[in-house]
Each structure stands twice: as C-alpha cells, then as structure tokens.
Amino acid sequence: MxxxxxxxxxxxxxxxxxxxxxxxxxxxxxxxxxxxxxxxxxxxxxxxxxxxxxxxxxxxxxxxxxxxxxxxxxxxxxxxxxxxxxxxxxxxxxxxxxxxxxxxxxxxxxxxxxxxxxxxxxxxxxxxxxxxxxxxxxxxxxxxxxxxxxxxxxxxxxxxxxxxxxxxxxxxxxxxxxxxxxxxxxxxxxxxxxxxxxxxDFKDYSLVLFDSNVKHSLFTSEYNNRRLECEEGLSIIKNHFPEIKTFRDCTEEQVLSLKDKMTEVVFRRVHFVVKEILRVTQACEALDNGNIEVLGQLLFDTHDGLSKDYEVSCAELDFIVEQAKKEEAVVGSRLMGGGFGGCAITLIKKGHENSIKEAFTSLYFDTFGIDLKIYDVKVxxxxxxxxxx
Structure with a gap:
C-alpha cells in the first residue's frame, strides 16, 4: 500500500x-x-x-x-x-x-x-x-x-x-x-x-476502524469539565487515604468506599479512571499471552465506561459498538480518542471483515443517514x- x-x-x-x-x-x-x-x-x-x-x-x-x-x-x-x-x-x-x-x-x-x-x-x-x-x-x-x-x-x-x-x-x-x-x-x-x-500479534483477528464521520462540538468544554471533575475526585480520595498520591495508587474498593462522599457525577468519573488504569495492565497481560478474546472484552468494558460513566461517547459510536456486540466474529470494540465522534477500534475474526463492514455500513446509513468510513490498520x-x- x-x-x-x-x-x-x-x-x-x-x-x-x-x-x-x-x-x-x-x-x-x-x-x-x-x-x-x-x-x-x-x-x-x-x-x-x-x-x-x-x-x-x-x-x-x-x-x-x-x-x-x-x-x-x-x-x-x-x-x-x-x-x-x-x-x-x-x-x-x-x-x-x-x-x-x-x-x-x-x-x-x-x-x-x-x-x-x-x-x-x-x-x-x-x-x-x-x-x-x-x-x-x-x-x-x-x-x-x-x-x-x-x-x-x-x-x-x-x-x-x-x-x-x-x-x-x-x-x-x-x-x-x-x-x-x-x-x-x-x-x-x-x-x-x-x-x-x-x-x-493479533493472530486470527484484524484491526478495523469504523469512522463515525461525526464530530460533536462538545469536546473542548466537556474535556475541561472532565479534568476538573477528576481533580475534585482525587482530592476527596487523598483526604480519606493520605497515602494515595495519584489515581494509579488507588483501588476500586477504595473508590467504592467513598461513593457517598462524592457527587454521583464525580464518583462515576473517578470509578472509570481507576478501572481504566487497571484495564491497561490487564490488556498487556492478555497480549503477552496471545489472548485476544480477553483483550476484546476489555475494549467492550472500556467503551461501556466511556459511554456511561465518563460520558464522552455519542449515539453514533454507541450504535457501532452495540452492533459489534451482536456479531460473533467481533471480539471487541470501543470508541478511540477524546470522544463525541471519531472512530471505533474493532477486532474482527479474519474472514468475516467484509460481511461485517457491509452490514455496519448499511445499518449505520439507515439509522443516521451518514456514510460510515472504514480503515484497515496494522501495527x-x-x-x-x-x-x-
């Protein structure tokens, strides 16, 4: 190419x-x-x-x-x-x-x-x-x-x-x-x-990016809000657990124990962050072990967190990932990047790429009236x- x-x-x-x-x-x-x-x-x-x-x-x-x-x-x-x-x-x-x-x-x-x-x-x-x-x-x-x-x-x-x-x-x-x-x-x-x-080595799977072809204007203001919400949450965590310096020092159990000390929104933000930091380590282990199915489930979990807890997804990206969950040949998918548009990174079992691309393209256009862009990538x-x- x-x-x-x-x-x-x-x-x-x-x-x-x-x-x-x-x-x-x-x-x-x-x-x-x-x-x-x-x-x-x-x-x-x-x-x-x-x-x-x-x-x-x-x-x-x-x-x-x-x-x-x-x-x-x-x-x-x-x-x-x-x-x-x-x-x-x-x-x-x-x-x-x-x-x-x-x-x-x-x-x-x-x-x-x-x-x-x-x-x-x-x-x-x-x-x-x-x-x-x-x-x-x-x-x-x-x-x-x-x-x-x-x-x-x-x-x-x-x-x-x-x-x-x-x-x-x-x-x-x-x-x-x-x-x-x-x-x-x-x-x-x-x-x-x-x-x-x-x-x-993704072995029997292909990396495919489904580009939603949308850019929602919320990104800058909401990005700044997320940073402030996370800073507020970390401050509350530090007050109760002085030994914690950063989110990477924090466990999910500690966050859960402070749920009633934070607003619902701040709790959801920091809960996502602590779980996502752990998922990176789990993803490395899955890759080192060649376990692409485990990696794929981590991608789905990340998207759920980005959509529901961090609230940076959008209807178009949620639709793509929900369709991916219905496909047996797709082991994982999530929004990639800041959110509010952009691509969903997706792992598809080799041999099924074309049928899934065709199905997603048709469904996406029927639902949103937008052409889905698709990119095959290799590391x-x-x-x-x-x-x-």
Missing part, C-alpha cells in the same frame, strides 16, 4: 526539483488500543504506530530558504531560515514552521531544504496525522543535516511545535509515531515517559528512513 505513495511522492519531487531526493522518510499515524482519558489522570496508555503514513522526500537546497510542497493540498510555501519564524494564516504550514522554530530555539544548526510530502493517513479521523507530520519533518531534517537528536526528543520537539501552533496536546501521539515497532504496542507512562513494549514501525534495499 505504501509503495505507491512512495513512488508518487518521489516522482513528484523529481518533477518539482529536477532530481531524485536525498532522503525519503515515512512517518506513521497511531492508534491507542486502550487507556483512554487516563493520560492526564496519571495512568498509562497503550498506543501503537500503524501502516498509514506520511511520505516525505527531502534534499538540501544549498541556501537559507526551504521550499515545502503539500502534494495532497496542491499548495506550497517557502520559509526563510534567516528570519524569525512566525505563525501563518495558512494553518497546515504552521506545523512545519513550528518544527523549524523548535529546532532553532533548541540550538540545532541546519540550512535550507526542499521537501514534498503526501499522506494516506485519513485527516480528522483521530489517527494523529499532525504528530506524523511534525515527527517526520524533524526526523528528515535530522537525517539530512546529521543532527544528533534522540527519539524521545523528536517526540518532545514535535509536541512543542504543536503547542506553538495552539493545540495543547499530550505526548502520546508524537511518542508512538516515533517509537512504534511492527507487531508491538507501547505501554507508556505519559508523566515520566518510561515505556515498555508488549506483543501485538507497524515508527518514523524511519525508507531505503530501496
């Missing part, structure tokens, strides 16, 4: 600049298997890089000017590296300008470059195309000019670039885009950035150089 993307990107570069590129970089999107809304609650996440990528072709421009062409948008811009980098009205360019600014601000020395890029990561589907863009650009500049930048610093620089653009993202997206390994998920502590790999390697060897 990516071979055609690489060929087209390379050919476009040659047409634009008259010669073959010096470096070709592939930078992937990501999924999160489990561990939703716990990155800001001192929990763990379980992301993986996927086989949907942005392909970049680079060369040195032998000047102080960089020219960048976005093939898919049919747009281009130039950046003068001798001038102060400032935000542009053209939104997509800011992610690249942010990368250049972060590298310069952190003392890295490099000259101008020419770059074209193209992507098969669906934009706006919650697969972190922006993180792939940032990390791929940093990696390409690093390789082109021989800069010494560790993987974790590529991720952190990418995150800072996105903050500069105005999006206050966590570290998971950039970290998983850079650190991904084929058939491995990453158990990541978003506070300390400590991580470990776990097997992600793949992180940002890397492409070589023809």
């Amino acid at each position: 990516n071979e055609i993307l690489i060929q087209n990107t390379t050919a476009f570069f040659e047409k634009s600049f008259g010669k073959a590129p010096e470096k070709i970089v592939l930078s992937p999107g990501r999924i999160n298997i489990i561990g939703e809304h716990v990155d800001y609650n001192d929990g763990y996440v379980l992301p993986a890089a996927i086989d949907k990528v942005i392909c970049f072709a680079f060369e040195k421009s032998n000047s102080k000017t960089s020219k960048i062409i976005a093939i898919d948008l049919n747009e281009e811009f130039e950046a003068d590296l001798t001038q102060e980098i400032e935000l542009s009205d053209v939104v997509w360019t800011n992610y690249i300008l942010g990368v250049i600014k972060q590298l310069q601000d952190n003392g890295f020395s490099f000259d101008g470059f020419n770059c074209v890029f193209s992507s098969n990561i669906p934009v706006g589907s919650g697969l972190s195309s922006s993180a792939a863009l940032e990390c791929g650009m940093i990696f390409g500049i690093k390789e082109l000019f021989g800069l010494q930048i560790e993987k974790v610093d590529i991720a952190l620089l990418g995150q800072k670039a996105e903050h500069w653009v105005g999006i206050n993202c966590g570290i998971m997206d950039q970290f998983s885009s850079v650190h991904g390994l084929e058939n491995k998920v990453i158990k990541l502590d978003c506070n300390t950035l400590e991580f470990e790999y776990h097997n992600a 793949s390697n992180g940002t890397s150089l492409y070589t023809t060897n």
Whole structure:
C-alpha cells in the first residue's frame, strides 16, 4: 500500500526539483488500543504506530530558504531560515514552521531544504496525522543535516511545535509515531515517559476502524469539565487515604468506599479512571499471552465506561459498538480518542471483515443517514528512513 505513495511522492519531487531526493522518510499515524482519558489522570496508555503514513522526500537546497510542497493540498510555501519564524494564516504550514522554530530555539544548526510530502493517513479521523507530520519533518531534517537528536526528543520537539501552533496536546501521539515497532504496542507512562513494549500479534483477528464521520462540538468544554471533575475526585480520595498520591495508587474498593462522599457525577468519573488504569495492565497481560478474546472484552468494558460513566461517547459510536456486540466474529470494540465522534477500534475474526463492514455500513446509513468510513490498520514501525534495499 505504501509503495505507491512512495513512488508518487518521489516522482513528484523529481518533477518539482529536477532530481531524485536525498532522503525519503515515512512517518506513521497511531492508534491507542486502550487507556483512554487516563493520560492526564496519571495512568498509562497503550498506543501503537500503524501502516498509514506520511511520505516525505527531502534534499538540501544549498541556501537559507526551504521550499515545502503539500502534494495532497496542491499548495506550497517557502520559509526563510534567516528570519524569525512566525505563525501563518495558512494553518497546515504552521506545523512545519513550528518544527523549524523548535529546532532553532533548541540550538540545532541546519540550512535550507526542499521537501514534498503526501499522506494516506485519513485527516480528522483521530489517527494523529499532525504528530506524523511534525515527527517526520524533524526526523528528515535530522537525517539530512546529521543532527544528533534522540527519539524521545523528536517526540518532545514535535509536541512543542504543536503547542506553538495552539493545540495543547499530550505526548502520546508524537511518542508512538516515533517509537512504534511492527507487531508491538507501547505501554507508556505519559508523566515520566518510561515505556515498555508488549506483543501485538493479533493472530486470527484484524484491526478495523469504523469512522463515525461525526464530530460533536462538545469536546473542548466537556474535556475541561472532565479534568476538573477528576481533580475534585482525587482530592476527596487523598483526604480519606493520605497515602494515595495519584489515581494509579488507588483501588476500586477504595473508590467504592467513598461513593457517598462524592457527587454521583464525580464518583462515576473517578470509578472509570481507576478501572481504566487497571484495564491497561490487564490488556498487556492478555497480549503477552496471545489472548485476544480477553483483550476484546476489555475494549467492550472500556467503551461501556466511556459511554456511561465518563460520558464522552455519542449515539453514533454507541450504535457501532452495540452492533459489534451482536456479531460473533467481533471480539471487541470501543470508541478511540477524546470522544463525541471519531472512530471505533474493532477486532474482527479474519474472514468475516467484509460481511461485517457491509452490514455496519448499511445499518449505520439507515439509522443516521451518514456514510460510515472504514480503515484497515496494522501495527507497524515508527518514523524511519525508507531505503530501496
């Protein structure tokens, strides 16, 4: 699948600049298997890089000017590296300008470059195309000019670039885009950035993303509310159990014992968080043991919690997951990402994918009048150089 993307990107570069590129970089999107809304609650996440990528072709421009062409948008811009980098009205360019600014601000020395890029990561589907863009650009500049930048610093620089653009993202997206390994998920502590790999051999099952094709506008306000509700709940827990510092120190029994000390809403929020942190550990054990059925049930449990206790789902995503529960060939499904729209990550027994896709597509349109988008994904390697060897 990516071979055609690489060929087209390379050919476009040659047409634009008259010669073959010096470096070709592939930078992937990501999924999160489990561990939703716990990155800001001192929990763990379980992301993986996927086989949907942005392909970049680079060369040195032998000047102080960089020219960048976005093939898919049919747009281009130039950046003068001798001038102060400032935000542009053209939104997509800011992610690249942010990368250049972060590298310069952190003392890295490099000259101008020419770059074209193209992507098969669906934009706006919650697969972190922006993180792939940032990390791929940093990696390409690093390789082109021989800069010494560790993987974790590529991720952190990418995150800072996105903050500069105005999006206050966590570290998971950039970290998983850079650190991904084929058939491995990453158990990541978003506070300390400590991580470990776990097997992600889905054996007889396929990973399919059902994109609800809806985006409800509640996300920002409700996200902020959830953070406040969780902070209130943790404060109550600490008052009664002084030895507890974070949600990961807390047991479900302790939360249940404090039910009458919290509002119903705060109780449901913290009950979800404590159970979800535990589910990440259980998911790692299931993957290491090759028990995909157990993993699937954890996905269903997470969705129930996100829908009923954390209340970040929507009618469209609940519908997809409820249909999934009725299918014997589906072992698990849940909303992935912040919620109020986006994708349901789903594990389907191989050989049944097409019939389930057709059934879901028809039922979804009949119910909501919306076309269901569908993406097949595989767990793949992180940002890397492409070589023809």
